[in-house]
Amino acid sequence: MEEELLQRHLSELGLSVSVSPEKGRCLFTTNQFSPGEIIISQQPYVSVPKDSSGASRCEVCFCSAKLKKCSACHFVWYCGSTCQKSDWMFHRVECQALSKLEKERLKHLTPSIRLMVKLYLRKKLQDEKVEYLTYLHVIPTTVTDNYNLVEALVSHMTEIDDKQLVLYAQMANLVHVILQWPGLKLKEVAENFSKLACNVHSICDSELRPLGIGLYPVISIINHSCLPNAVLMFEGKQAVVRAVQPIPKGTEVLISYIETAGSTMTRQKALKEQYLFSCSCPRCIKLGQCEDIRESSILEGYGCENNACMGFLLRDSENKAFICQQCGHARKLEDLRKIASEVKTFSEKAEESLKSGSILSDNSDNEEAGSMYKAVEKLQIRLCHPLSLNLMRTRDHLLKVFMELKNWKDALDYCRMTIPVYEKAYPGCHPMLGLQYYTCGKLEWLLGETANCVRSLTKAVDILRLTHGTNTPFIKELLFKLEEARAEASFKLKPLDED
Numbered sequence: 001m002e003e004e005l006l007q008r009h010l011s012e013l014g015l016s017v018s019v020s021p022e023k024g025r026c027l028f029t030t031n032q033f034s035p036g037e038i039i040i041s042q043q044p045y046v047s048v049p050k051d052s053s054g055a056s057r058c059e060v061c062f063c064s065a066k067l068k069k070c071s072a073c074h075f076v077w078y079c080g081s082t083c084q085k086s087d088w089m090f091h092r093v094e095c096q097a098l099s100k101l102e103k104e105r106l107k108h109l110t111p112s113i114r115l116m117v118k119l120y121l122r123k124k125l126q127d128e129k130v131e132y133l134t135y136l137h138v139i140p141t142t143v144t145d146n147y148n149l150v151e152a153l154v155s156h157m158t159e160i161d162d163k164q165l166v167l168y169a170q171m172a173n174l175v176h177v178i179l180q181w182p183g184l185k186l187k188e189v190a191e192n193f194s195k196l197a198c199n200v201h202s203i204c205d206s207e208l209r210p211l212g213i214g215l216y217p218v219i220s221i222i223n224h225s226c227l228p229n230a231v232l233m234f235e236g237k238q239a240v241v242r243a244v245q246p247i248p249k250g251t252e253v254l255i256s257y258i259e260t261a262g263s264t265m266t267r268q269k270a271l272k273e274q275y276l277f278s279c280s281c282p283r284c285i286k287l288g289q290c291e292d293i294r295e296s297s298i299l300e301g302y303g304c305e306n307n308a309c310m311g312f313l314l315r316d317s318e319n320k321a322f323i324c325q326q327c328g329h330a331r332k333l334e335d336l337r338k339i340a341s342e343v344k345t346f347s348e349k350a351e352e353s354l355k356s357g358s359i360l361s362d363n364s365d366n367e368e369a370g371s372m373y374k375a376v377e378k379l380q381i382r383l384c385h386p387l388s389l390n391l392m393r394t395r396d397h398l399l400k401v402f403m404e405l406k407n408w409k410d411a412l413d414y415c416r417m418t419i420p421v422y423e424k425a426y427p428g429c430h431p432m433l434g435l436q437y438y439t440c441g442k443l444e445w446l447l448g449e450t451a452n453c454v455r456s457l458t459k460a461v462d463i464l465r466l467t468h469g470t471n472t473p474f475i476k477e478l479l480f481k482l483e484e485a486r487a488e489a490s491f492k493l494k495p496l497d498e499d
């Protein structure tokens, strides 16, 4: 019955669910979609804030301004009484438990555990609809927003190893300690943790900075491709899937689950580890073919010692050296390993400086990090191919450090150096490439390079209007900046009046 209702709802959107033996459920189009068009959107069934930088966020809206802790549990943050009140039906159960929990246990209260607690609270509210009638206007159960959809999610429970099973059992125990429900089935909770692992989405802001995690049971029907035809972005906590290319009727909607910048082997490994499947997308089926070996060696392998040579290196038959496939020059494995180990040492030091810098917001830490990353860059120039991802990531760190230091000139130099690698590593219409053009444009604007700024912002708009939509505040601001830059550029071009 629920399935039928969902199909009917999806058919109104020009979509339908079908099942394939290789992938399980798949979302197909029954209408055509144009680039930038919204295919489907959904609010989270449950969500919790989670910030990799360690900053606190409001439990409900994920903002980080004017936060106050719940005065009872001293654990959960709110930005004001509106958000606090709207969350009370969930938090009141958790709050009592958290207030009693020992400090040691609180440390184990990860976002996944909190998400699971909220999942069970929502399930309870659905099961006991009548009792909670007064709340129904706040959390309605709809065709796209109910626990039955969570039950339909793939769990891969039979494929996960014993170590992971033990971990899920421990996590289920902690959920039990918090909820204290006599009828709670620990095996079911453990299985739900396995579901979360391959169905939860990281909620990000427009610049792809992670803010939290959420479960979107309908969006979760969408399968993965390393060359997707759609992109998942967030407007607040609302998940929005947009087409990034023309999608004809009868086509499977595909998004990317992972960081797509990576060799085929790296992407396959990430998908196998977290999502337990082998990808056979148009990029992945090339694994082992000459073109794929070349691409992978450029992105993640070593570079030729001869600076003018853009060749890529492959291991020799004796496994003692790497040979440039263009000029034939050999590099000893032990020499390469020595440089790689130096890179690791300096990278760790740089990361340390950045961590202490983010807490103290001290420029001297940024300067320290900058000189460490410069040392890494110097070593990677000797070690890697000029289009290597590792070198690109170091330059991205340098870009951020120089932006923190308000050194726009050096920041722009580094931003420009990363662009060719972004273009290679993020094929198709990818928000990461659009955002990098945007950063480039903003720096060019600050440095008065108006014509370059117009070029970069135009490239940013071409991509981001499709991935982010044209109506979001983020894109409106970008369009405004582009207009401003165009006006300034045409003003600069006007001949001076002769008086």
Ligand SMILES: C[S@@+](CC[C@H](N)C(=O)[O-])C[C@H]1O[C@@H](n2cnc3c(N)ncnc32)[C@H](O)[C@@H]1O
Pocket (backbone or CB within 6 Å): 022, 023, 024, 025, 026, 152, 153, 154, 156, 198, 199, 220, 221, 222, 223, 224, 225, 274, 275, 276, 277, 278, 279, 280, 281
């Ligand atoms: C978020 S779910 C996607 C919906 C899922 N097919 C279902 O039946 O509910 C993620 C899981 O779908 C499957 N999946 C997603 N993309 C796939 C692909 N390209 N090839 C094979 N399986 C895929 C994997 O089992 C993965 O763990």
